Amino acid sequence: MSTSWNRTGENKPTVLSTLPKELPLDFLKTITGQFAEERILGVGAFGTVYEGTMPDGQKIAVKRLAENSPIARDKAFNSEVQNIMALQHENIVKLVGFSHEGQKKVVLNNGRYIVADIVESLLCYEYLSQGSLQKNLFEVPILTDWDTRFKIIKGICKGLVFVHSIGIVHMDLKPQNILLDDKMVPKIADFGLSRLFGQEQTRMNTQNVVGSYGYIAPEYLYRGEISNKSDIYSLGLLILETTTMQKNCPGNEPSAGSFIKSVRENWTPNHIVSQFPGSDGDRLQQVNKCIIIGLECVEIDRQKRPTIENIVDRLNGLCSSTS
Template sequence: MATNEQNKQTVLSTLPKDLPLDFLRTSTDQFSKDLIIGTGAFGTVYRGTMPDGQTIAVKKLAENAPLARDKAFTNEVQNIMVLQHQNIVKLVGYCHEGQKKVVQNNGRYIVADVFESLLCYEYLEMGSLQKNLFAEGSICLPWETRFKIIKGICDGLRFLHSIPIIHMDLKPENILLDHTMMPKIADFGLSRLFGQEQTRANTQNVVGSYGYIAPEYLYRGEISTQSDIYSLGLLIIETTTCEKNQPNHNQPSAREFIDKVRETWTDGYIASMYSQCHGNDLQEVKVCIEIGLECVQIDRKKRPSIQNIVGRLNGRSTNRM
């Protein structure tokens, strides 16, 4: 007999990829505020209900997103639709539909085509890693669960970098969790798809989340897979310590947070914080802190590769680079 999860996957797989705007309006009760499950620079995410009762997440891209909506939409659709991995959120449909509306232009009213861009994802009931780690009243997840999340994020990033896709906005808000606490990397609005021979790029338009942006990108506009490794290091540190990286506009880097972790999370402190853990769990915590701090080194060439990180998390001793 098929399980509910299998039925859910079958229903989602039968959806047409290009969904009508009116269909998505109906599924979200006309984009009701009561159905908002997340907001960000790129738009608002609503919980949508299919005619058969299945749930999807509908992201309506914002008009004032950091990138032009067409570019963000193209990035996300083209990059995600081809991705099939258990640690990458599944894009099940999209909508890019124009409707004629009366709008004001230079003091005059004109009829223009106004486009709405929407993305439809599998619905992940446990929400974001941010919510599960740091929401008011939340209790730090058991170490076994957090270690599973760290390993899953790393597996997903290894898959992305093999394509190669650079995510460019890894942070707890962009890691979603299913009912088994399986992590899935989401929100590809800033991602870059590189040619196989291309390893680095430069840009003057630096966008992303303060506190997670690699210094070479923040200050020099340099983009590489090592940009993601820096952000991953902060994710690993936050998930391991249950301490929040809280940068501000006056201090866009995470240096203060990193220095505090490096100073505080010594072997002795780890042993006292995890006094109920067995020796193997303690070793896992130490390895995660060690990897996280290596990932956030200022010199990108000194950061470990994602292959190295995955190997070490799986208990294989490898050379750092």
């Protein structure tokens, strides 16, 4: 049984640490106030996330999967549970429980009321107090100091190293799916679109292209090709947005062509100096390095994109060129 420190400093198990992974639906309804509107933390294509309060006061985030999500609800549920269960890393959101339970409900079907078995699928995560990177960058912009943003970029990259090392491709990296804890440590979330690769497999093809507009790698969008380099493309956009604090507004461009062109043309070394007045040489070099890496990640030819290991080494100052 896992334990954690309570407020008095005693090594005492919390309610959360003693719960089984599979949680009763009624329990999750109770701790979210019957999925009350005022408990909503966020709404996405895959469902609505609610704040849940455990009997001991500890908070968790409860995602109620939507029936009309981009891929079948059962498939999204299975992908997320199976893939994220394997992910225990400081830069990946922790899954603490789930529920997949049917209840009888009266529903309208072809003009008649019938009793049907409705399955509710819910996923429970650690609660991250600072919310999404999207919110902190663009909605309530508090990430104004460069050191915090650079730490966030490096943390996301460290998390992605681990994801790729166990054969998972995330497929939906974007600022809304990066959550921040109270120390601004970033954690990759939402593995509903993730794919698990076999040991010898490096890419796969699909005819069912789903993802977030503005972050989709072109080879996936146009040819259905999925590989680690699909994530690198999305990561590049994440790095550019976090560095520039400028929003990738996709409009009619699923792969963010106009945003990339704008960064490539405007974010010159002289512009970086003007945007970071008073910054020392090391910080200006970090900003410049992030712009360069971000632009390499969004190369149309996926073979020209760096590996995630190379990106981490360069961000840590261990090497200076792609491999």
